[in-house]
Amino acid sequence: MIEAPTPLLAVNALQAWYGESHILHDVNFDVREGEVATLLGRNGAGKTTTLKSIMGIVGRRTGSVRFEGQELINRPSDQIARAGIAFCPEERGIFASLGVEENLLLPPVVRPGGLSLERIFELFPNLKERLGSSQGTKLSGGEQQMLAIGRILRTGARLLLLDEPTEGLAPVIIQQIGKTIRALKEQGFTILLVEQNFRFAATVADRYYVIEHGRIIDQFVNAELEANVEKLHDYLGV
Amino acid sequence: MFEILGIPSSALFGQLLIGLINGSFYALLSLGLAVIFGMLNIINFSHGAQYMLGAFAAYLLLQYSGLGYWPALVIAPLLVGATGVIVERLFLQWLYKLDHLYGLLLTFGLALIIEGVARNYFGSAGLPYIVPESLQGGRNLGFMFLPNYRAWVIVASLTICISTWFVIERTRLGAYLRAATENPTLVRAFGINVPRMITLTYGFGVALAAFAGVMAAPIYNVSPQMGSELIIVVFAVVVIGGMGSILGAIVTGFGLGVIEGMTKVFFPEASNTVIFVIMAIVLLVRPAGLFGRRG
Numbered sequence A: 001m002i003e004a005p006t007p008l009l010a011v012n013a014l015q016a017w018y019g020e021s022h023i024l025h026d027v028n029f030d031v032r033e034g035e036v037a038t039l040l041g042r043n044g045a046g047k048t049t050t051l052k053s054i055m056g057i058v059g060r061r062t063g064s065v066r067f068e069g070q071e072l073i074n075r076p077s078d079q080i081a082r083a084g085i086a087f088c089p090e091e092r093g094i095f096a097s098l099g100v101e102e103n104l105l106l107p108p109v110v111r112p113g114g115l116s117l118e119r120i121f122e123l124f125p126n127l128k129e130r131l132g133s134s135q136g137t138k139l140s141g142g143e144q145q146m147l148a149i150g151r152i153l154r155t156g157a158r159l160l161l162l163d164e165p166t167e168g169l170a171p172v173i174i175q176q177i178g179k180t181i182r183a184l185k186e187q188g189f190t191i192l193l194v195e196q197n198f199r200f201a202a203t204v205a206d207r208y209y210v211i212e213h214g215r216i217i218d219q220f221v222n223a224e225l226e227a228n229v230e231k232l233h234d235y236l237g238v
Numbered sequence B: 001m002f003e004i005l006g007i008p009s010s011a012l013f014g015q016l017l018i019g020l021i022n023g024s025f026y027a028l029l030s031l032g033l034a035v036i037f038g039m040l041n042i043i044n045f046s047h048g049a050q051y052m053l054g055a056f057a058a059y060l061l062l063q064y065s066g067l068g069y070w071p072a073l074v075i076a077p078l079l080v081g082a083t084g085v086i087v088e089r090l091f092l093q094w095l096y097k098l099d100h101l102y103g104l105l106l107t108f109g110l111a112l113i114i115e116g117v118a119r120n121y122f123g124s125a126g127l128p129y130i131v132p133e134s135l136q137g138g139r140n141l142g143f144m145f146l147p148n149y150r151a152w153v154i155v156a157s158l159t160i161c162i163s164t165w166f167v168i169e170r171t172r173l174g175a176y177l178r179a180a181t182e183n184p185t186l187v188r189a190f191g192i193n194v195p196r197m198i199t200l201t202y203g204f205g206v207a208l209a210a211f212a213g214v215m216a217a218p219i220y221n222v223s224p225q226m227g228s229e230l231i232i233v234v235f236a237v238v239v240i241g242g243m244g245s246i247l248g249a250i251v252t253g254f255g256l257g258v259i260e261g262m263t264k265v266f267f268p269e270a271s272n273t274v275i276f277v278i279m280a281i282v283l284l285v286r287p288a289g290l291f292g293r294r295g
């Protein structure tokens, strides 16, 4: 067997709580440098909570989150971001009191090597046209999603956490986001993608993890996808 | 000398000037309250006491260090702002997730303590603070006499207000502040040290109050109750403008100062209540305030 390289992100025995409710019980998974890993699971399974725990924005968490070998579990979220992880939340988090350009430029650059604005506009031409809009939340849902992804590409973060970027969007926009994710992977970004839409995930992912009731219950790589489709339908209830 | 609506113009312009002076203080103080409320979600009831501390700091700097008005204008806000930073770290930071009432009670209690201590040491009679030499005298504008110090207060207040508005609405730092007002968790998850930003915001708001206090010292004397008298009106101004609106605080502050001054000319009996009457009407018609965002 070939020795696996150290993963870029290693999550071990991760547990998380919101107040008294124990949400994540035992989450273990790895994301390797340069790959797109996807975390699949039904509504309420704990996908968002997993991303928030990595980012340090849940009430309480224990276990281990190692990024480039550094332990992040006890760090505050601003330091986690500065270590090189960027988060695109499920609700997109576009700021109403900021214009489109201000939203785009908001996340500070944490490392060299982020994408230039020109490159971001190549990926999302619509954004360039809407740059003058004075309120980020006046954009359409698809444009807001592009803005939410676009703004974290400038920062130089190596690992992107994308929480259901296709949720509620029209098929053409979903296609565009799929194309973007593949382009970002080619540029060397590592992506942890949370999805319920397994059909979409299958077009971009290298590795699949399935989460249920706050535990990772299954995992496989792209080559094993065919063999696992039945099971996946079961897990996701589709 | 000419008359307007049967009022001698000198009286009219005199009251307009007083209105603008009062408006300068309303605007500076309500601006600080708006900045603090926007970022900390706390209604800073010690704002008046912190304004008074600014005036006392200027007085004490002169008495004990021989530092006059101009150095005091810089040093007093820094000192008082630093006490604000300490208050935020020690007390306020634990209250953000609680109801507004807790922050209000804590800052109100703090105001009582500060005022009580000041009264204990200085009595309640006002202490004089002279107008700096460079701003003594005045000029005759033809239709009225304009004391230099009062002109300075209006210009300084406008400058500070407009600069603050500019920083918040038009700069990168301001974008961080506005974003953190909406969603502090996400802004922090982008790598910005939001808790430190909140602490400094409180320090800045308090420093603004102290700055106003130093500017007020030569006009109103320095006394322990100077803040509590003013702050009631300022809270009415904030309610009228809309809690947390920067532009609203500035425009409403100056506007109500002028309205109050004009009321003194045309209907003197109402001059002490006009602001509260306007507040009641605004609360009925536009509860979020003239410039407040709904919801």
Ligand SMILES: Nc1ncnc2c1ncn2[C@@H]1O[C@H](COP(=O)(O)OP(=O)(O)O)[C@@H](O)[C@H]1O
Binding pocket: A018, A021, A023, A041, A042, A043, A044, A045, A046, A047, A048, A049, A050
């Ligand atoms: N802020 C919160 N407070 C309490 N419980 C929450 C909170 N957010 C999510 N939960 C609960 O945690 C569980 C996992 O939620 P989440 O991670 O958002 O699921 P997913 O993203 O997989 O749909 C759900 O049962 C949800 O009700």
Ligand SMILES: [Mg+2]
Binding pocket: A047, A048, A049, A090
């Ligand atoms: Mg979710």
